[in-house]
Amino acid sequence: MRRKNEILNKISTPYVWVNPRRCRACWICMDTCPKQVIGKVGFLWHKHIIIKNSTDCIGCKKCIKVCPYGVFKEV
Ligand code: SF4
Ligand code: SF4
Numbered sequence: 696m697r698r699k700n701e702i703l704n705k706i707s708t709p710y711v712w713v714n715p716r717r718c719r720a721c722w723i724c725m726d727t728c729p730k731q732v733i734g735k736v737g738f739l740w741h742k743h744i745i746i747k748n749s750t751d752c753i754g755c756k757k758c759i760k761v762c763p764y765g766v767f768k769e770v
Pocket of ligand 1: 717718719720721722723724725743744761762763764765766767
C-alpha cells in the first residue's frame with residue numbers, strides 16, 4: 696500500500712493528474728507552477744516531468760492551462 700501511494704504521489708496531487716507519457720519535456724509547466732510541485736526526470740532521450748511535491752499543490756491549475764500536450768488533467 697505504501698508503495699502504491701508513492702507511485703500515486705509521482706503522478707498526481709490532490710488537484711491534478713499527470714500523464715508523463717504525453718510530456719515533450721518543454722519545461723514550461725515547471726516555470727509556471729507557483730509552488731515548485733513539478734520536477735524533471737531525465738536520462739538521455741528519456742525526459743519527462745514528474746510530481747515531486749504533491750502535498751504543496753494548491754490547485755491553481757496553471758499547469759493544465761499552460762501545457763501544450765495535455766499532460767495535466769483535473770482530478
Ligand atoms: S508543459 Fe507539458 S509537455 Fe512541457 S514539460 Fe510540462 S508537462 Fe511536459
Ligand atoms: S495546480 Fe498549480 S500548484 Fe498544482 S501543480 Fe499545477 S501549477 Fe503547480
